[in-house]
Amino acid sequence: xxxxxxxxxxxxxxxxxxxxxxxxxxxxxxxxxxxxxxxxxxxxxxxxxxxxxxxxxxxxxxxxxxxxxxxxxxxxxxxxxxxxxxxxxxxxxxxxxxxxxxxxxxxxxxxxxxxxxxxxxxxxxxxxxxxxxxxxxxxxxxxxxxxxxxxxxxxxxxxxxxxxxxxxxxxxxxxxxxxxxxxxxxxxxxxxxxxxxxxxxxxxxxxxxxxxxxxxxxxxxxxxxxxxxxxxxxxxxxxxxxxxxxxxxxxxxxxxxxxxxxxxxxxxxxxxxxxxxxxxxxxxxxxxxxxxxxxxxxxxxxxxxxxxxxxxxxxxxxxxxxxxx
Amino acid sequence: xxxxxxxxxxxxxxxxxxxxxxxxxxxxxxxxxxxxxxxxxxxxxxxxxxxxxxxxxxxxxxxxxxxxxxxxxxxxxxxxxxxxxxxxxxxxxxxxxxxxxxxxxxxxxxxxxxxxxxxxxxxxxxxxxxxxxxxxxxxxxxxxxxxxxxxxxxxxxxxxxxxxxxxxxxxxxxxxxxxxxxxxxxxxxxxxxxxxxxxxxxxxxxxxxxxxxxxxxxxxxxxxxxxxxxxxxxxxxxxxxxxxxxxxxxxxxxxxxxxxxxxxxxxxxxxxxxxxx
Numbered sequence: 162x163x164x165x166x167x168x169x170x171x172x173x174x175x176x177x178x179x180x181x182x183x184x185x186x187x188x189x190x191x192x193x194x195x196x197x198x199x200x201x202x203x204x205x206x207x208x209x210x211x212x213x214x215x216x217x218x219x220x221x222x223x224x225x226x227x228x229x230x231x232x233x234x235x236x237x238x239x240x241x242x243x244x245x246x247x248x249x250x251x252x253x254x255x256x257x258x259x260x261x262x263x264x265x266x267x268x269x270x271x272x273x274x275x276x277x278x279x280x281x282x283x284x285x286x287x288x289x290x291x292x293x294x295x296x297x298x299x300x301x302x303x304x305x306x307x308x309x310x311x312x313x314x315x316x317x318x319x320x321x322x323x324x325x326x327x328x329x330x331x332x333x334x335x336x337x338x339x340x341x342x343x344x345x346x347x348x349x350x351x352x353x354x355x356x357x358x359x360x361x362x363x364x365x366x367x368x369x370x371x372x373x374x375x376x377x378x379x380x381x382x383x384x385x386x387x388x389x390x391x392x393x394x395x396x397x398x399x400x401x402x403x404x405x406x407x408x409x410x411x412x413x414x415x416x417x418x419x420x421x422x423x424x425x426x427x428x429x430x431x432x433x434x435x436x437x438x439x440x441x442x443x444x445x446x447x448x449x450x451x452x453x454x455x456x457x458x459x460x461x462x463x464x465x466x467x468x469x470x471x472x473x474x475x476x477x478x479x480x481x482x483x484x485x486x
Numbered sequence: 487x488x489x490x491x492x493x494x495x496x497x498x499x500x501x502x503x504x505x506x507x508x509x510x511x512x513x514x515x516x517x518x519x520x521x522x523x524x525x526x527x528x529x530x531x532x533x534x535x536x537x538x539x540x541x542x543x544x545x546x547x548x549x550x551x552x553x554x555x556x557x558x559x560x561x562x563x564x565x566x567x568x569x570x571x572x573x574x575x576x577x578x579x580x581x582x583x584x585x586x587x588x589x590x591x592x593x594x595x596x597x598x599x600x601x602x603x604x605x606x607x608x609x610x611x612x613x614x615x616x617x618x619x620x621x622x623x624x625x626x627x628x629x630x631x632x633x634x635x636x637x638x639x640x641x642x643x644x645x646x647x648x649x650x651x652x653x654x655x656x657x658x659x660x661x662x663x664x665x666x667x668x669x670x671x672x673x674x675x676x677x678x679x680x681x682x683x684x685x686x687x688x689x690x691x692x693x694x695x696x697x698x699x700x701x702x703x704x705x706x707x708x709x710x711x712x713x714x715x716x717x718x719x720x721x722x723x724x725x726x727x728x729x730x731x732x733x734x735x736x737x738x739x740x741x742x743x744x745x746x747x748x749x750x751x752x753x754x755x756x757x758x759x760x761x762x763x
Binding site for chain 2: 165233236237240241253256257259260261262295300301302303325328329343344345464
């Protein structure tokens with residue numbers, strides 16, 4: 162018994178070390194940890210990194226870029242306090258807000274054409290999708306999933322009607338599967354994969370996000386920061402916000418130069434990047450749009466437990482919110 | 487009768503001593519689990535870690551209970567078990583056929599030896615991307631992964647078991663006039679069974695892991711999805727207590743199968759027949 166008591170004490174002390182001592186950015190730290198992300202929607206983040214914009218607005222800032230596997234992993238790292246700034250779709254952020262993790266939007270990133278594509282000629286609406294068909298999207302709770310749910314409610318009367326038919330796949334895997342007509346029947350995706358699919362013969366669009374799902378323009382990606390980061394160093398926080406602002410303005414004003422800079426990180430030809438950057442419906446803006454509508458829908462459909470009318474609970478005070486529609 | 491009594495008493499004393507030792511061991515085990523639960527609760531409530539990410543054990547218990555009440559977790563569990571039983575069932579039948587062929591035809595045995603040495607060390611999940619290309623994503627792919635996890639360990643063990651049958655017993659059976667069928671059923675299978683059973687145990691744990699892993703890595707597998715998909719889904723909705731509840735169910739099934747089902751089978755076969763490895 163004495164031995165087992167000693168063992169318990171050892172376990173207890175050990176656990177305290179593991180769980181009690183999470184290192185966080187200390188007050189007045191000059192360090193900011195940013196999740197590094199690639200893809201057209203994250204263009205402003207890539208520009209900040211390439212042009213060292215945070216360092217420009219805050220002298221002596223130590224910016225650490227970390228690469229994580231998925232949006233879910235970024236959110237978990239932020240909750241654990243190892244990442245300060247990360248970007249994700251609006252619904253994954255709203256799920257974290259629902260769980261009171263203390264994140265808020267520091268800047269919106271972009272609006273983009275999202276949609277559901279298929280190679281089955283007979284599928285015109287969601288009602289034509291048979292129960293044995295599989296729909297690929299990045300993950301449950303992703304913006305693609307919620308947009309599909311919105312369309313399900315409109316066309317089938319039940320937001321969760323197709324939830325049992327979804328399959329989680331990364332964008333490149335899903336696009337590859339759809340183009341080769343293997344494993345999946347439809348794919349809900351975003352640029353540049355949506356462009357690749359629509360340019361393939363025999364693939365057509367079933368849902369356009371703004372037309373058939375959300376019914377209006379909405380912000381696709383947002384950059385969020387932890388409350389702890391904002392409080393521990395407000396000046397560094399402002400520098401990050403200014404950097405995002407400048408990056409977005411720069412991309413909008415210099416699409417040609419931006420394409421050149423982005424081509425390397427995206428591993429694509431410059432002309433191709435330029436084409437996508439200037440595609441109809443691709444728009445970079447720092448002010449978020451349509452977040453409350455997403456939240457209301459997610460609450461009604463049971464994906465989150467609460468909702469709000471007050472957008473200031475979702476965004477930091479450096480932003481203006483655009484009402485959707 | 488009186489002469490037998492003291493012996494009987496002695497025997498029961500030994501049994502009593504054994505059970506009190508067992509009881510003490512049981513208490514240590516229970517004490518350890520309760521201790522871990524208390525430490526968990528304290529860290530989750532008062533530690534510096536977010537209780538959303540590391541929920542208290544009481545919250546996990548409530549989440550588990552809620553999930554059982556609504557039937558959500560049971561639905562996923564049943565689906566997982568359904569897939570695994572189909573996979574193990576087909577796997578055992580295939581193993582039986584292959585083992586019989588192996589024992590009868592020498593050239594077939596030579597070929598199979600090579601196949602076994604290639605396939606046996608391969609984790610089923612490593613084959614999943616290739617299986618998916620052939621049969622597509624879904625229940626079929628998962629069942630094939632489970633069959634792959636079952637067939638080789640059971641076969642390797644069965645062959646070893648049949649080879650270890652004492653030749654004298656087989657000859658004795660023949661001499662007392664047993665038919666070939668009777669010989670297989672009464673002499674060969676019982677003698678080889680400890681080996682076969684050890685193979686089955688390995689098959690179970692390998693296929694259970696393959697199933698959960700496949701569902702978690704590659705997403706939904708069928709109409710409802712199994713426990714792996716349940717955990718995957720809950721992670722993305724940040725329902726961390728539900729994630730832990732899913733893990734608890736996986737642990738519980740592992741314990742029930744290994745400690746109850748397997749022990750019962752052992753008791754009714756190996757122990758009853760008095761055969762050991």
